[in-house]
Amino acid sequence: MARSGFFFCTRELHTIKKIDLLDITAEVQNAVTASRMHHGRVFVDALHTTAAICLQEHEEGLIHDMRQAFRLLKTSVSSVGAFLHDKSHAHGSANAVAHLMAMVYGSTVSLSLVDGKLMLGRYQKIFFVEFDGPRPRPSDGREDFPPRQFAVTIITALQ
Numbered sequence: 001m002a003r004s005g006f007f008f009c010t011r012e013l014h015t016i017k018k019i020d021l022l023d024i025t026a027e028v029q030n031a032v033t034a035s036r037m038h039h040g041r042v043f044v045d046a047l048h049t050t051a052a053i054c055l056q057e058h059e060e061g062l063i064h065d066m067r068q069a070f071r072l073l074k075t076s077v078s079s080v081g082a083f084l085h086d087k088s089h090a091h092g093s094a095n096a097v098a099h100l101m102a103m104v105y106g107s108t109v110s111l112s113l114v115d116g117k118l119m120l121g122r123y124q125k126i127f128f129v130e131f132d133g134p135r136p137r138p139s140d141g142r143e144d145f146p147p148r149q150f151a152v153t154i155i156t157a158l159q
Helices: 025-035 058-076 082-086 098-106
Strands: 003-013 019-021 040-046 051-057 106-114 124-130 148-156
Touching: 003 025, 019 058, 025 082, 025 124, 025 148, 040 124, 051 098, 051 106, 058 098, 058 148, 082 098, 098 106, 124 148
Parallel strands: none
Antiparallel strands: 003 148, 019 124, 040 106, 040 148, 051 124
């Protein structure tokens, strides 16, 4: 009879651009290795409402193109007009578009874990996508902008 196994951890990262894409594949694989689990499901979650997690190829030209596409989408969505969130947000940050982009892109990916390795396609990498960076924001001196975080959760059936 199989027993279930569970592993959870969080990782911090610092973004440096307003729209940033960070390859977190190695950090997720390190968490998998630390879990000592070999088969199951791995969930990677952005722990912010203005960030996303996605699978994509790590090629500098494509990363540049994705940033350009996100900027274009942001400009297009912003052209709709003022958003209520931008007027009511406690710290005055006009980031409604970042929330909307993160909502459309998604905050979680789920991957198979086989023989202790993430099941990724030949060119697939796991990216943390920042839509409201940089984080933290040291230039404004505020301490309520912590570093970004993502979570890795692994669920497995132990034989």
